[in-house]
Amino acid sequence: MSATDTVALPGVARQPEGGGAWRAWAPRLRAALPGAVFCLLVAGLWEVLARTKQSPLVPDLAEVWGEILRLLAGGMALEQVGITLWRISLGGIAGFAIAVLLGLFAARSRLFGAFIRPAVLLGLTVPGLVWALLCVIWFGVGLATPVVSIILGIAPPLLVTISQGLRAVDSELTEMAHVFRFSRAARIRHVLLPSIVPFLLSGVRLAFSLAWKVIVLVELFGLSDGVGYQLNSEFSSQNVAGVLAWTLIFWVVMAAIEFGLMQGMENRLTRWRRESSL
Amino acid sequence: MSAAPIVFSRVGKTYPGIGARPTETILRDFDLRIEAGELLALVGPSGIGKTTLLHMAAGLETSDTGAVQTGGDRRLGMVFQQPRLLNWLSVVRNVELAAEAAGVSPRRGLELLTEVGLDGYQAAFPLGLSGGQRQRVALARAFSIDPEIVLLDEPFSAVDALTARRLRLLLQDLWLENPPTGLLVTHNTQEAAFLADRVIVLGGRPARVVEEIKVDLPRPRSPEDPALFEIHRRIMSRLI
Numbered sequence: 001m002s003a004t005d006t007v008a009l010p011g012v013a014r015q016p017e018g019g020g021a022w023r024a025w026a027p028r029l030r031a032a033l034p035g036a037v038f039c040l041l042v043a044g045l046w047e048v049l050a051r052t053k054q055s056p057l058v059p060d061l062a063e064v065w066g067e068i069l070r071l072l073a074g075g076m077a078l079e080q081v082g083i084t085l086w087r088i089s090l091g092g093i094a095g096f097a098i099a100v101l102l103g104l105f106a107a108r109s110r111l112f113g114a115f116i117r118p119a120v121l122l123g124l125t126v127p128g129l130v131w132a133l134l135c136v137i138w139f140g141v142g143l144a145t146p147v148v149s150i151i152l153g154i155a156p157p158l159l160v161t162i163s164q165g166l167r168a169v170d171s172e173l174t175e176m177a178h179v180f181r182f183s184r185a186a187r188i189r190h191v192l193l194p195s196i197v198p199f200l201l202s203g204v205r206l207a208f209s210l211a212w213k214v215i216v217l218v219e220l221f222g223l224s225d226g227v228g229y230q231l232n233s234e235f236s237s238q239n240v241a242g243v244l245a246w247t248l249i250f251w252v253v254m255a256a257i258e259f260g261l262m263q264g265m266e267n268r269l270t271r272w273r274r275e276s277s278l
Numbered sequence: 279m280s281a282a283p284i285v286f287s288r289v290g291k292t293y294p295g296i297g298a299r300p301t302e303t304i305l306r307d308f309d310l311r312i313e314a315g316e317l318l319a320l321v322g323p324s325g326i327g328k329t330t331l332l333h334m335a336a337g338l339e340t341s342d343t344g345a346v347q348t349g350g351d352r353r354l355g356m357v358f359q360q361p362r363l364l365n366w367l368s369v370v371r372n373v374e375l376a377a378e379a380a381g382v383s384p385r386r387g388l389e390l391l392t393e394v395g396l397d398g399y400q401a402a403f404p405l406g407l408s409g410g411q412r413q414r415v416a417l418a419r420a421f422s423i424d425p426e427i428v429l430l431d432e433p434f435s436a437v438d439a440l441t442a443r444r445l446r447l448l449l450q451d452l453w454l455e456n457p458p459t460g461l462l463v464t465h466n467t468q469e470a471a472f473l474a475d476r477v478i479v480l481g482g483r484p485a486r487v488v489e490e491i492k493v494d495l496p497r498p499r500s501p502e503d504p505a506l507f508e509i510h511r512r513i514m515s516r517l518i
Contacts, residue, residue, distance in 0.1 A: 176362040179336050179354065180376045180423070190375060194366040272366045276405035 059241035067245035077249050084219065084227040085253065087143070088211045091150025096207055099155045100200075103162035104188075113163075123156025128214040136222030146218045146226075153214040154207040161206060165199025166192070197269050205262065212254065281314040281459040282349030282426045284335050290343035290484075291330055304330060306484035307344070317453065317460035319470035321513060322480030328463040329431065335461055336429050348427055353380050355420030355458070357433040361412040363404040363419075370400040373419045380423035387422030394418045394448060410441035414448070421452050428453075430462040434469065443501060446472060450498055467517070471509040472501055479516045489516040 043061060050060035071077035106113035131152040139145040169192060177187045193200075219228025227250050234242030289308040295301040304327040312318045320328045333339040334346045336356055348354065355376070363372050373387035391400060394414040404412050413434065420428055433449070434442035446469060453460070453473075464470050470477045471493060479489035491512055495505055 172358070172360065172362050173364065175338055176356075176358065178338065179356045179429075180379050180419075181354075182375065182379045186375065186379060190364055190367065194364070197366075272403040272405070276365070276403040 056238070057240055059244065063241045064244045064248070067239075067241040068249060071242075071245055071249065077246075080225060080227055080230050081250060081253050083225050084215055084250070087146040087218075087226065088150065088208070088215050090143070091147040091215070092154065092207050092211045094147060095151040095154040095211070096158060096204065098151060099158035099162055099203070102155075103159050103166060106159070106163060107166040116159075120156045120159055123152065124160070126152075128153045128210070129217050132214060132217035132221055135218065141223055145222055146215055149214050149218045150211045154210045157210065158203045158207055161199050161203040162196065165196030165203075168199070169195040194269075201262070201266050201269070205258070208254070208257070212250070280426060281457060282352045283314045283347075284312040284349075284427060284459055284461060285347040286310040286331065286334070286344070287347070288344035289331075289334065289341045289346060291327070291334075291339075291341055303484050305341070308485065310478065310487070312459055312461060314459050315457045316475045317457070317462060317473060319462040319464060319474035319477045320480060321464060321467055321470050321477060321517065322485065323517070324465075326480045326483075327485040328480060332429055332431055332461055332463045335427070352426045353382070353423050354427045354429065355423050355425035356429040356431065357413075357416050357420045359432045359436055361404065361409075361416040363412060363415055365404050368401050368403060369396060369407070369415050372404065372415060373422050376419045377422050382422075382424050384422070386424060387418060390418040390422050390452075391415075393452070409437050410445065413437055413441075413445055417445070417449060417452060424456070425458045428458045428460045430460060430464075432464055432466075433462075435465065442466075442469075446501065449473065454497055467513040468501070468506065468510050470513060471506045472499055477509070477513055479513060481516070489513070 046058075047061050050058045068077075102116060106116060128149070131149045135145045135149040135152075139148060173191050173195070174187075177191050182191070215226065216228035216231065219226035220232045223229055227246055231243055231246050234240075234246060286308055289305050290303070291305040292301060292303040304325075308327075308331075310318075310331070320331065322328055330339060334341055335348055336354065337348075363369075364375070367375070370388065370391065373391060374384040377384040377387045388400070391397065394417055396411065396414055396418070399407065399411065404415065407415070413436075416433075430449075434445050437445065450473065462470065462473055467477075474493055477489075477491040477493060478487055479491070480486070481488035489512070491509060493509055495503065499506065
């Protein structure tokens with residue numbers, strides 16, 4: 001190894017230097033602090049508003065907390081959140097798979113890209129509410145209603161995100177793969193998919209947030225369970241604290257998915273960036 | 279392994295005009311044969327068609343007329359100006375993938391990583407390496423497939439002069455182990471003289487061979503060999 005070539009270190013993960021668990025967690029806590037301050041600020045402002053208004057339309061924090069405890073105590077919250085998450089997962093995975101497949105085909109064939117462009121534009125402009133209503137009418141109260149609604153709601157914006165990612169794939173790497181005669185599977189696995197990881201991750205996040213908006217409408221209009229249905233029930237009985245409690249419970253679940261699952265996946269898929277900068 | 283000849287027969291290439299750029303015929307009825315086991319260097323002014331010829335041999339471009347023969351389904355390695363490594367895969371995986379695609383054992387690739395001075399760096403990711411180290415990985419990748427043809431596209435122009443010198447010596451060592459057929463495109467006339475068996479100087483438009491210089495010096499060569507300076511001077515005299 002030459003003197004000029006030995007500036008980099010082998011890719012070995014750096015360990016925290018002493019101090020145990022606290023040193024390992026300190027950066028994460030520091031990163032979470034601004035978000036926590038924001039939440040506390042919003043809660044404080046809400047409490048001030050509730051005490052000022054003294055209205056059942058603006059319940060105070062204690063009342064909302066009481067509702068959350070009531071929903072959690074009977075296991076109802078867990079059951080209903082589970083039902084909604086199951087529907088989101090099915091529709092989300094199917095919509096994601098369809099968007100990736102169509103995106104790949106569109107990237108390979110300009111003709112196919114032009115062929116599906118009107119459908120993508122239509123999908124981007126039609127509100128989720130319309131898909132929810134139509135699917136309730138077409139499919140009734142079965143599982144097909146939420147799944148198809150979510151697919152129709154998330155596939156078009158996902159397709160746009162994935163197409164952008166595919167356009168950003170480095171043509172020099174594609175040439176390299178061609179020269180070294182990588183198989184099609186190797187090109188997709190080792191060149192194409194890793195190149196579009198940032199786009200796929202943002203696509204998954206986008207899909208989750210859109211799917212949540214669609215599923216609430218579907219459950220509200222056409223189903224007899226799930227978080228959307230429960231929100232409507234609380235709304236019908238003018239229980240604002242109940243509406244807020246369901247919203248907060250689901251928000252916590254989504255935050256757990258983001259910070260637990262999504263960030264874990266992101267860390268794993270982008271490990272090379274961190275290790276490269278050591 | 280048997281090296282395969284590369285043959286350009288009456289090759290023609292015209293790039294269509296785009297916007298203010300006029301239509302340009304850069305190659306017309308161009309003939310060139312690179313013998314099996316020979317390393318030929320193409321030098322000439324920018325835009326003369328050197329890279330076009332190299333890309334045709336690599337299968338990255340097609341000729342409008344004529345034919346480029348590389349012996350069919352040959353194992354072909356290439357070293358680009360930039361290393362073109364997959365930054366999300368470790369050094370060793372980058373080399374192994376090429377071997378897997380070529381259907382050869384990855385063992386040679388592992389040996390080569392040691393030969394190019396990257397022992398201990400197998401698990402590192404490319405972006406954690408210096409430019410010279412990355413190009414060493416690219417060299418190991420090209421030779422890991424036991425290539426019959428190796429194409430070199432200005433392989434050391436993106437590294438500093440001292441690193442380039444070391445990499446040329448390394449390339450010479452790798453070449454001598456089992457010489458494939460090689461096509462080197464470079465702007466560096468000293469590099470062409472040091473590495474090649476024959477140097478072709480291109481000129482004109484469409485491009486034609488203006489000088490053909492045989493480098494009959496024994497290998498391994500030294501970059502300081504005075505005979506190389508004479509060849510370098512001959513090449514330069516046709517370029518200026």
